[in-house]
Amino acid sequence: xxxxxxxTGGIANYHLEHLVKIKEAEIVALCDVxxxxxxxxxxxxxxxxxxxxxxxxxxxxxxALYICVPPFAHQSQELLAAEREIPFFVEKPIAISLDYTKKxxxxxxxxxxxxxxxxxxxYQDIAGYVKKLLAGKKVGLFLGYWxxxxxxxxxxxxxxxxxGQAVEQTTHIxxxxxxxxxxxxxxxxxxxxxxxxxxxxxxxxxxSSATLYFKNGVIGTIFSACFLSYQGKCGMDIYxxxxxxxxxxxxxxxxxxxxxxxxxxxxxxxxxxxDQIFVEAVKKKDSSKIRSSYGDAVKTLAVTxxxxxxxxxxxxxxxxx
Ligand SMILES: NC(=O)c1ccc[n+]([C@@H]2O[C@H](COP(=O)([O-])OP(=O)(O)OC[C@H]3O[C@@H](n4cnc5c(N)ncnc54)[C@H](O)[C@@H]3O)[C@@H](O)[C@H]2O)c1
Numbered sequence: 577x578x579x580x581x582x583x584t585g586g587i588a589n590y591h592l593e594h595l596v597k598i599k600e601a602e603i604v605a606l607c608d609v610x611x612x613x614x615x616x617x618x619x620x621x622x623x624x625x626x627x628x629x630x631x632x633x634x635x636x637x638x639x640a641l642y643i644c645v646p647p648f649a650h651q652s653q654e655l656l657a658a659e660r661e662i663p664f665f666v667e668k669p670i671a672i673s674l675d676y677t678k679k680x681x682x683x684x685x686x687x688x689x690x691x692x693x694x695x696x697x698x699y700q701d702i703a704g705y706v707k708k709l710l711a712g713k714k715v716g717l718f719l720g721y722w723x724x725x726x727x728x729x730x731x732x733x734x735x736x737x738x739x740g741q742a743v744e745q746t747t748h749i750x751x752x753x754x755x756x757x758x759x760x761x762x763x764x765x766x767x768x769x770x771x772x773x774x775x776x777x778x779x780x781x782x783x784s785s786a787t788l789y790f791k792n793g794v795i796g797t798i799f800s801a802c803f804l805s806y807q808g809k810c811g812m813d814i815y816x817x818x819x820x821x822x823x824x825x826x827x828x829x830x831x832x833x834x835x836x837x838x839x840x841x842x843x844x845x846x847x848x849x850x851d852q853i854f855v856e857a858v859k860k861k862d863s864s865k866i867r868s869s870y871g872d873a874v875k876t877l878a879v880t881x882x883x884x885x886x887x888x889x890x891x892x893x894x895x896x897x
Contacts, residue, residue: 577855578852580605580636582629582653583644584617586729587667587694591642592621594851597883601855605636638662640858646729647672647744648737652809654870655754658683665851669747670873672739674881674896677874684870690863691870692854695751698867699846699853702829706814706821707756709831715757716815720798722746722825723783724808726775733778741800743880748811748825749798750788750883751868751876756814757794760879762894763787771803786883837896 577600584606595601607626608614612627626632633656633847643653643666645830650671657664658680670693671677684691695704722745731737738744742765756758767781783801790796801808810825823829828841853865863869878895886893 580595580638607632616632654680654734667694673737675782693873695868701844718751718796718814723801726802742883746800764892765883767887
């Protein structure tokens with residue numbers, strides 16, 4: 577399977593490390609606007625280096641494309657891949673505006689294209705376990721968290737480039753909430769600033785809280801914070817009448833019932849699994865095992881953009897899918 581990459585930064589290398597372990601996968605082309613990065617990756621993983629993805633797509637015959645660019649840099653990669661009927665894997669968040677994603681969704685539907693999005697937490701064995709455990713049960717409420725320090729990549733601190741923390745980072749928690757509880761009807765969110773004044777060129781919220789109302793009545797609040805200089809907290813606490821689940825992101829779950837409590841550590845390489853499932857889906861032309869498709873990720877983006885809208889307006893916002 578001839579695979580190309582657009583973007584060869586941090587997360588691209590994560591996928592490349594997985595793909596070298598998958599025997600069907602061959603890396604044939606790597607593109608980055610910072611050409612030396614593409615060259616470095618090509619030296620390590622094979623393939624031809626490019627600095628312009630349009631040229632790469634014109635020259636190479638690809639069976640699959642990985643799109644691993646920052647949130648603001650989704651310009652036409654997905655549309656061009658769809659035009660050429662190349663299945664693609666794209667990193668979250670899939671963009672910072674719904675206008676672009678709607679166009680892409682239209683092209684995907686026309687071509688019946690296989691797509692996957694890097695919501696890797698869905699591939700944890702413990703996430704599957706929680707989903708099964710909750711099936712048919714009534715969830716009362718939940719708390720979600722992504723509280724830690726500021727990521728090092730330069731684009732992250734500019735809201736017009738990353739979308740802010742809810743869109744770029746806490747999106748994993750918003751997405752898992754959708755995976756476990758269903759669709760969100762409305763959002764009421766607040767944000768604050770003033771703690772990161774020592775950081776240059778910074779204009780995202782330092783912290784936010786977003787209360788979500790789901791179509792099935794579940795309520796939950798998801799906290800984001802990027803000002804911590806000590807061990808933070810990422811995960812979710814889920815409360816039912818006779819059951820509580822404490823999920824520590826990418827680490828473990830603790831299940832508490834009235835008479836006992838059980839702890840389960842994550843037991844699989846979920847990052848590798850998401851790449852294996854994508855490659856397998858392309859090979860078999862069967863997307864049934866993919867746990868996050870482009871169309872599904874549009875809905876997570878819509879929720880996090882509604883959070884931004886609510887922070888800006890100070891009012892609750894209905895999520896538009
Ligand atoms: N799923 C996860 O757990 C996870 C983890 C980290 C990052 N991500 C996501 O992956 C994306 C990339 O993050 P990263 O940490 O790899 O960032 P990065 O800055 O390390 O890498 C992005 C690369 O894309 C390149 N680039 C930008 N515009 C381009 C274009 N038009 N054509 C070709 N290359 C271009 C940049 O030069 C850079 O090398 C982000 O959306 C981020 O949210 C996901």
